Amino acid sequence: MMNFVLGTIAGAMMAAIATIAAVRNPDVQVRLGLVRPEVPVVAVRRPDPVCPPAPSVLAGAPVGHPDLLFAKRRFWSVAPK
Structure with a gap:
């Protein structure tokens, strides 16, 4: 009898x-009528992105040199001199 009571309490x-x-859960709340469904807001047009102007100093400069990736200083910077 005690198992039945404990099982009933646990199930409840x-x-x-x-x-x-x-x-x-918001979907269940809408289905039960507890809250009103929200009207989706649709943007008419996305604004154009604003890009910062490119600096004129770096416009013609190269971005690096070929030895930049395999420079010895980069790999052996902690080696004693």
């Missing part, structure tokens, strides 16, 4: 927790 607690978790 699980059902209560599942119900509370389900009602906290």
